[in-house]
Amino acid sequence: MKKPTLRDVARMAGVSYATADRVLNARGGVAEKSVLRVRSAIEALGYERDQQAANLSRRRTYEFLFLLPRGDHSFFRVLGDCVRAQSALRQADRIRITIRELPALEPAPLADELTRLRPEDFDCLALVGIETPGIALQIERLAAGGMPVVTLIGDAAAAARAAYVGIDNSVAGRTAGRLIRLAHTGRRGRILPIIGAYTARDHRERLDGARAVLAEAHAGLDILPPLVVQDRPEVMEHAVSAALAENPDVTGIYSMGAGNRALIRILAHLPAPRPFVVLHDLTPVTRPGLERALIDAVIDQRPATEVSTALDLMRALADGKQIPPDAGQITPAIYLKDNLPHPGSEKENP
Amino acid sequence: MKKPTLRDVARMAGVSYATADRVLNARGGVAEKSVLRVRSAIEALGYERDQQAANLSRRRTYEFLFLLPRGDHSFFRVLGDCVRAQSALRQADRIRITIRELPALEPAPLADELTRLRPEDFDCLALVGIETPGIALQIERLAAGGMPVVTLIGDAAAAARAAYVGIDNSVAGRTAGRLIRLAHTGRRGRILPIIGAYTARDHRERLDGARAVLAEAHAGLDILPPLVVQDRPEVMEHAVSAALAENPDVTGIYSMGAGNRALIRILAHLPAPRPFVVLHDLTPVTRPGLERALIDAVIDQRPATEVSTALDLMRALADGKQIPPDAGQITPAIYLKDNLPHPGSEKENP
DNA sequence: CGAAAAATGATTGACGTCTATCATTTTTGC
DNA sequence: GCAAAAATGATAGACGTCAATCATTTTTCG
Numbered sequence: 008m009k010k011p012t013l014r015d016v017a018r019m020a021g022v023s024y025a026t027a028d029r030v031l032n033a034r035g036g037v038a039e040k041s042v043l044r045v046r047s048a049i050e051a052l053g054y055e056r057d058q059q060a061a062n063l064s065r066r067r068t069y070e071f072l073f074l075l076p077r078g079d080h081s082f083f084r085v086l087g088d089c090v091r092a093q094s095a096l097r098q099a100d101r102i103r104i105t106i107r108e109l110p111a112l113e114p115a116p117l118a119d120e121l122t123r124l125r126p127e128d129f130d131c132l133a134l135v136g137i138e139t140p141g142i143a144l145q146i147e148r149l150a151a152g153g154m155p156v157v158t159l160i161g162d163a164a165a166a167a168r169a170a171y172v173g174i175d176n177s178v179a180g181r182t183a184g185r186l187i188r189l190a191h192t193g194r195r196g197r198i199l200p201i202i203g204a205y206t207a208r209d210h211r212e213r214l215d216g217a218r219a220v221l222a223e224a225h226a227g228l229d230i231l232p233p234l235v236v237q238d239r240p241e242v243m244e245h246a247v248s249a250a251l252a253e254n255p256d257v258t259g260i261y262s263m264g265a266g267n268r269a270l271i272r273i274l275a276h277l278p279a280p281r282p283f284v285v286l287h288d289l290t291p292v293t294r295p296g297l298e299r300a301l302i303d304a305v306i307d308q309r310p311a312t313e314v315s316t317a318l319d320l321m322r323a324l325a326d327g328k329q330i331p332p333d334a335g336q337i338t339p340a341i342y343l344k345d346n347l348p349h350p351g352s353e354k355e356n357p
Numbered sequence: 358m359k360k361p362t363l364r365d366v367a368r369m370a371g372v373s374y375a376t377a378d379r380v381l382n383a384r385g386g387v388a389e390k391s392v393l394r395v396r397s398a399i400e401a402l403g404y405e406r407d408q409q410a411a412n413l414s415r416r417r418t419y420e421f422l423f424l425l426p427r428g429d430h431s432f433f434r435v436l437g438d439c440v441r442a443q444s445a446l447r448q449a450d451r452i453r454i455t456i457r458e459l460p461a462l463e464p465a466p467l468a469d470e471l472t473r474l475r476p477e478d479f480d481c482l483a484l485v486g487i488e489t490p491g492i493a494l495q496i497e498r499l500a501a502g503g504m505p506v507v508t509l510i511g512d513a514a515a516a517a518r519a520a521y522v523g524i525d526n527s528v529a530g531r532t533a534g535r536l537i538r539l540a541h542t543g544r545r546g547r548i549l550p551i552i553g554a555y556t557a558r559d560h561r562e563r564l565d566g567a568r569a570v571l572a573e574a575h576a577g578l579d580i581l582p583p584l585v586v587q588d589r590p591e592v593m594e595h596a597v598s599a600a601l602a603e604n605p606d607v608t609g610i611y612s613m614g615a616g617n618r619a620l621i622r623i624l625a626h627l628p629a630p631r632p633f634v635v636l637h638d639l640t641p642v643t644r645p646g647l648e649r650a651l652i653d654a655v656i657d658q659r660p661a662t663e664v665s666t667a668l669d670l671m672r673a674l675a676d677g678k679q680i681p682p683d684a685g686q687i688t689p690a691i692y693l694k695d696n697l698p699h700p701g702s703e704k705e706n707p
Numbered sequence: 708c709g710a711a712a713a714a715t716g717a718t719t720g721a722c723g724t725c726t727a728t729c730a731t732t733t734t735t736g737c
Numbered sequence: 738g739c740a741a742a743a744a745t746g747a748t749a750g751a752c753g754t755c756a757a758t759c760a761t762t763t764t765t766c767g
Contacts, residue, residue, distance in 0.1 A: 012723060023746045028725075038734090038744060058449060059409040060723040063752050099408060181695035189653065189693075190539045192633065220695065283542065303539065338698040341691040343539075345531035345570065348688040362753060373716045378755075388714060388764090410753035413722050 011052040020048035031056065058326065062101055069102045069325050071318070073159075074120060074134040076111030080238065080265045081290035082310070083111055086160070089314040097318060105129070112207075114139040121145035126152025131321040136163030136171075138208060143167065155324040157317055157335070160308070161209060169324050172317040172335035174308045176209040179339045180216025180263070183285045186304050186341070187259045188220060188228070190283040196258035197229040199250055199282070203238035203264030213263040213287075231257070240269035247273055262286040271296040289342055297344050305342040313337050361402040370398035381406065408676070412451055419452045419675050421668070423509075424470060424484040426461035430588065430615045431640035432660070433461055436485075436510070439664040447668060455479070464489040471495035476502025481671040486513030486521075488558060493517065505674040507667050507685070510658070511559060519674050522667040522685035524658045526559040529689045530566025530613070533635045536654050536691070537609045538570060538578070540633040546608035547579040549600055549632070553588035553614030563613040563637075581607070590619035597623050612636040621646040639692055647694050655692040663687055 017027035022041055029037050030045040037045075048054070061067075078084035087106070094104040109116045117134070118141040124132070126149050136142070136158035143164035146156045155169040162171045187198060198221060202210040214233060221228050234250055236243040243266040251257060251273070260282050262270055267286050274281060274296070284302040286293060288310075296302040316335060323330055342348075367377035372391055379387050380395040387395075398404070411417075428434035437456070444454040459466045467484070468491040474482070476499050486492070486508035493514035496506045505519040512521045537548060548571060552560040564583060571578050584600055586593040593616040601607060601623070610632050612620055617636050624631060624646070634652040636643060638660075646652040666685060673680055692698075 014723085025747075026745060029745090032725080034726095036744065041744080055449065057413075057723055059451075060413050060752090061725070063407075063410050063413065063722095063754095064724040064726085066725095066752060099405070101409075178696055182693055185693045185695050186539070189536070189633075190542050192540045192542070193544050193630075194542070216695075280543075283539075333699060336699055338690075339696050340688075341693070341696065343532055343535045343691070345535050345566075346528055346689050346691065349683060349686055364753080375717070376715060379715090382755075384756090386714065391714080407753055410722090411755070413724095413752095414754040414756085416722060416755095 010057070011054045013054070013056070016045065016048045016052060016054050019052060020044040067101060069100075069131070069322055070129045071102060071104050071321055071325075072124075072129040072132045073104060073106045074117065074132070075106060075108050076135055077108040079111055081268075081292045082265060082288045085288070085290050086310045086314070089310045092311075093314050093318055100322075102318065102322065112137065114142060118142050118145060121149070124149060124154075126154040129154060130325040131155050131157065133157045133159050133172075133317050133321060134163075135159050136161040136168070138163050155321070157321055157324070159313060159317055170317075170320050170330055170335045172313050172320065172337065174337045174339045176212035177216040179287070179306050179308070180213035180218075181220045182216075182339060182341065183213070183261050183263075183304075183306050184217035184220030186285050187217070187261060187283060188223075190259065190303070191228060194258075195227045195229075197231060197254060197256050198259040198261065199231050199247075199254070199257045200233040201243070201247065201260065201262040201264070201270070202233045202235055203266070204235060207264070210263045217261055217263075228259075236264070236266055238265040240266045242266065243269040244273070251277075257282050259283045260285070267296070268292050271301055274301040275299075289347070294347065294350075297342065297347065300344060303343070307340045307342055309337055309340050360407070361404045363404070363406070366395065366398045366402060366404050369402060370394040417451060419450075419481070419672055420479045421452060421454050421671055421675075422474075422479040422482045423454060423456045424467065424482070425456060425458050426485055427458040429461055431618075431642045432615065432638045435638070435640050436660045436664070439660045442661075443664050443668055450672075452668065452672065462487065464492060468492050468495060471499070474499060474504075476504040479504060480675040481505050481507065481519075483507045483509050483522075483667050483671060484513075485509050486511040486518070488513050505671070507671055507674070509663060509667055520667075520670050520680055520685045522663050522670065522687065524687045524689045526562035527566040529637070529656050529658070530563035530568075531570045532566075532689060532691065533563070533611050533613075533637075533654075533656050534567035534570030536635055537567070537611060537633060538573075540609065540653070541578060544608075545577045545579075547581060547604060547606050548609040548611065549581045549597075549604070549607045550583040551593070551597065551610065551612040551614070551620070552583045552585055553616070554585060557614070560613045567611055567613075578609075586614070586616055588615040590616045592616065593619040594623070601627075607632050609633045610635070617646070618642050621651055624651040625649075639697070644697065644700075647692065647697065650694060653693070657690045657692055659687055659690050 013027050013031060014024055017024045020027060022045060026037060026041055027045050030042050073090050075087050075090065076083045078087055090104065090106060107120065109120060114137050117137060121142060122145055132149065132154055146164040147167040150156055150167045158168045158171045160173045200214055202214055205211060218230060221230055231254065234246045236246050247270055274284065285304045285306065286302060287306050289305050289307045293305050297305055320330060320334055363377050363381060364374055367374045370377060372395060376387060376391055377395050380392050423440050425437055425440065426433045428437055440454065440456060457470065459470060464487045467487060471492060472495055482499060482504055496514040497517040500506055500517045508518045508521045510523045550564055552564055555561060568580060571580055581604065584596045586596050597620055624634060635654045635656065636652060637656050639655050639657045643655050647655055666687065670680055670684055
């Protein structure tokens with residue numbers, strides 16, 4: 008009644024242990040009929056290789072590389088913390104994580120780094136994708152060379168990468184839109200969207216998602232043209248101040264990108280009733296905003312879950328397993344003032 | 358530069374492998390000074406036992422028992438599915454899960470089952486707690502006998518159980534309250550709370566949480582006395598129909614317990630504008646309600662995360678590790694129509 | 708000081724798999 | 738039918754730990 012070993016498989020197939028092993032590990036040099044007999048014995052017994060014993064024997068450690076944006080955005084800092092936290096936890100599982108930090112959101116240094124990589128350097132690579140032909144090319148090269156690539160947070164080279172782990176930004180935008188609609192039940196309003204840049208696909212998707220839901224609203228929700236603030240607090244500071252001065256009747260703000268430190272500062276000095284504010288990602292910047300009720304909701308992509316999921320997938324990939332196509336889909340979380348996770352636990356708890 | 362083995366520890370401590378092993382596994386019969394030398398060698402080298410090799414050698418399998426409520430509530434059915442899904446996934450980690458289903462929410466059968474249990478039967482026990490002196494006594498007995506007990510969803514015997522895995526129901530209630538407040542921004546309203554029973558601690562906590570947040574609201578939110586429906590659809594059907602007939606101006610409904618099938622049926626026949634509706638737990642009953650926009654928000658305790666977290670803790674406990682006091686805290690999730698997880702993925706994705 | 712007790716060392720065979728080698732058997736092709 | 742090639746069997750030593758045995762050394766104490 009206990010788990011069958013490869014020895015049991017060999018016995019049932021009527022071959023030697025060596026032959027069963029040759030089949031299992033595809034070493035070749037086995038007659039077709041023997042292959043079939045071993046295969047069906049595996050099937051019949053429901054044999055599954057004891058991966059732990061196998062790893063012990065092979066002295067295998069999983070070597071994973073994470074290419075992360077350097078932490079000028081507070082979200083990227085949180086993300087890095089998540090990776091480091093998981094790195095410590097997974098050492099027991101023979102997983103070794105190397106982290107290299109690159110300038111955030113810049114294609115050139117990332118492409119450079121990828122060019123220098125050889126497929127045999129790591130068992131799997133995770134990176135925050137940027138959609139650029141040069142980067143796609145490198146991902147294809149590495150994947151073809153046998154190093155699976157997982158995109159994290161942002162996708163790239165959708166055909167060549169093994170998995171994308173992250174949220175559906177259109178879903179995130181719709182969710183934000185829904186919250187804003189909720190907060191406008193039975194009244195009219197004017198919404199101010201703020202994005203980093205039109206060129207960022209994730210911001211565009213969030214914007215479109217939010218617009219779709221807000222446009223559904225029967226009642227009149229007036230959606231202002233989006234402010235473009237380049238994810239930078241200084242720009243945010245000016246742009247938002249100006250926009251609010253021009254539109255004192257703004258009842259809702261949806262900030263899709265970074266640089267929210269300035270936004271929160273402005274909100275703190277706004278007279279009541281303040282507009283309803285939704286923004287993205289729980290960080291040391293946004294969390295106090297929620298706690299002080301300056302902002303009302305945060306759409307979070309749950310970086311801890313993303314990193315943990317990514318690592319599960321990377322291990323499966325390194326073991327040569329098949330992966331379901333949408334295994335990396337992360338459902339965005341909604342945080343209000345009241346359901347904030349315990350401080351710090353964002354890093355550990357998937 | 359690679360991980361030190363026990364052999365390295367022995368060498369550094371200047372003792373034999375056997376002695377190092379005696380210290381590591383507390384087999385006794387070792388002189389004090391040797392113990393110290395080994396200990397400090399472990400410290401100095403940062404040695405950590407290779408748990409996988411150890412388990413292989415011991416032929417250890419973790420034997421865990423789950424005592425689950427029989428699935429008449431749809432949530433408990435989801436919970437059971439989560440346990441079964443994890444059971445399949447964790448076989449590779451040498452975890453064997455036995456599930457016993459008991460009549461839901463009845464103390465007597467649970468106490469009976471516990472009485473029959475001997476501490477040596479399983480390495481760890483997880484159960485949905487009911488707060489009863491008899492059950493507390495049994496948990497204390499098992500814990501004292503060396504079988505750690507983890508409470509799931511509902512707590513019990515807080516002093517004796519090793520961990521509670523579940524949400525803070527007061528937080529869940531506050532979150533629901535906050536959503537209702539959001540939906541009443543700038544307008545008055547009348548809220549209808551629905552609970553299963555006053556005796557259920559979780560329902561009371563949810564109610565108190567929601568009331569606390571709703572009472573904060575400057576504007577007038579009129580909170581009706583809670584309907585008590587015993588978690589049963591038939592009772593719900595009558596009670597809610599009557600309450601809505603009596604109060605046609607209800608603008609919000611918060612259902613804290615089960616039996617929501619009837620509530621959703623009623624909502625489907627209500628003329629617009631429908632009240633704002635929040636209820637608990639994403640199940641095959643509530644999900645379509647969200648999708649059809651009959652209800653507006655679901656507070657979910659993320660059973661997949663709960664089960665997964667419980668298993669992590671149970672393994673740590675079985676390995677004799679220490680556990681941080683709030684390791685089982687689960688942050689409740691808010692689901693709107695737009696951020697529903699992919700169907701089925703609730704069971705797998707923590 | 709010497710005997711008993713305590714501590715330590717040395718060693719062995721598992722656990723399930725990997726990797727390698729070498730001998731033996733079976734199949735293939737001429 | 739025979740040599741060469743292909744397939745198979747048998748076996749051994751690792752991986753890091755556990756659990757056990759037995760011999761040897763050191764300590765304790767009367």
